[in-house]
Amino acid sequence: MSIKKRLLSAALALTLGASLLTGCSKGADGSGSQSSSGDSSSDVQAMDLTDVTDPYLATAGIAGDTVVGTVGDYEVTADSLLYWLNYNINYTKQQYSAYGISDMRWDETSEDGTTTAQALLKTAMQLASFYRLLPELAAKEGLSVPQETIDGLKDDEASITQQLGSETLKDHYFWMQMLTPALYQKMYQAGEASQLLQDEYFGEGTQGYPTDAEVKTYAEDELGYYRAKHILLLTKDMSKTVTNDDGTTGYAPLDDETIAQKKAKADELLQQLRASDDPVALFDQLMNENSEDTGLAANPDGYTTSKGAMVPEFEQAALALKEGEISDVVESDYGYHIILRLPLDLDQFRSQLIGDKMEQQSNQWLEEYGVKTNEVYDQIDPQAFWEKAQSLTLGAKNEIQAVMDAKTAEDSSSSADGSASTGTAGSSSSGS
Template sequence: MSLIKQKKKILLVIIAVIAVSAIILSFALKKDDAIATINGKAITKDDLYNEMVKQYGSETVDQLIANKIVASEATKQKITVSESDVNKQIEKLQESYGGEEAFNSALESNNTTLSAVKEDMKNYLTIKKLLEPEIEITEEEMKTYFEENKDSFAQAEQIKASHILVADEKTAKEVKQMLENGGDFPALAKEYSTDDSTKDQGGELGYFSKGDMVTEFDNAAFSLPVNQISDPVKTEYGYHIIKVEAKKEAKEANYDDSKAEIKEQLLEQKIDTEYTTWLEEKKKDYDIKNTLAEV
């Protein structure tokens, strides 16, 4: 599993924990208020709270206890996680979701916020710093991992491009003419593009490989020289004006070039498997009482 995919898995866990915790805590107040009725009989916040506690309460409190232990151990070892560290991981998560807009939609659909995810990412990075000194990764492990996952370390040909998407050919030709007359591509993208996910960034699509886009777009983009602008390209989405900004040649997998990434991926895997054991050992040093565990 790649680092980005691993982090995406972590985000899903974070979202689940935050969502459940928020529900349980929100219904802890004014529990006797009715939230629904059926044939005049009320279903109260107290009813819902009790049901949520039965299903998720103990697990959620266990997570909160774990977070407190992690924070305490970090303080003992003078471990800190900077805002910059957190933001770098959030950027990788956004990339794994296909951009900031898709990432924010995932947060919204799961009733959580960016600030809440950042807090839990900070907790995860703290765990990583606590466990990393105790984890050994050998050269043999790294070479074996490389051989078993060689395809993932190869780099396909990639291009970096921007586009302006419009609904009809007439508008596309008008935009192309404006560009030929010296018009600014990002400014015209903001004004004319119907692609809401990229227009405010000047139509930027970032780097992508062949096969990531629809066939007509791919064929046009990969045939363009750098800094050239295409004629209108018709796809199922409308008409595109494409500008290629940079290219990366295909590269075969190389162990020496990939060592840092391999080590990071193995570290992520080992943290995932060893965290539970580490936490259970640390719990022995704390006086812990979880009354929900007895319900």
């Protein structure tokens, strides 16, 4: 199974710093919301965390340090697996929600007979294995995470403890994302190791660094991107809509005489360009003076777009041009276009290509080392785990919200007392 870039690019869903409780606003009933969990179901009951010492044992019945499999000779433990399982379920629910689906389809099967629950768990194991492997791979290359980064993580943790007032609440803060402080540090450092490895293999100056030719081929042929600008003379009134014969709606056409004038003007502009010694320079001048494209102000340097995004007539004409060439007058449903094909800004795509190369390398590493699971892994029920994870998350949020509310109330009270004291002193002074 391919490692998803969208997951790897977001190694940690936890944000540290000033916005300690982003996503923990109180609901109308005074309870903590569940925005970070991706499920705001009102029937989730907050877990009593009084006797909970291991969030993984409380949600999956497995201690966090339990071995659930291996990648090569390296052990993968339950804490990392369950973090990624929680992340995957959360992400999938968000995708479902975008399509108006409120419930997880745990038992829905793919063509190979794998259920949604099994696929989520398998992907989580791949990710946990990859993050377990990263520090080992970096060490073999002589790469290490800078000490200042490690110290910064410790400082962040200390800051959270200070804000919340106890080590217990600090732990519960991390539990909201199915993390522990120790796992957070490991995961963060693994993410840093990934960046070090990427720079080592594909950074500027290395043999793997993509050449301009490679980036161009990747952007144009694999991703289907091209760049162009145009002079557009509209043959539609963009402020009015009409119902077409087929029942669809569209913009109202201009009258025939005006359309003919637009065509004549387009032909005239093209003649000026064909007669110019520097048609590219003249193109910008004529475009700025004459184009009726409402998107011109936002795209003065042209459109970087992919195949299928523009009207067919524009796209076909643009793709038929070489870079620096200017088209004849092209008619589309919107009006008359004169198109200038432009070179892509390759720097926009180089980092994406490097990311793709790193993903391919990552999948290759997993294949080479091999991922194996054991009987503990087989016992994990993603749906049951998720339901308890929701309960634990809500319990932690409610605890932390209560502390933050108390701090806010205390600060407000102190501020009010200070204002009253100042006001009294002021009144006394003015009355004397």
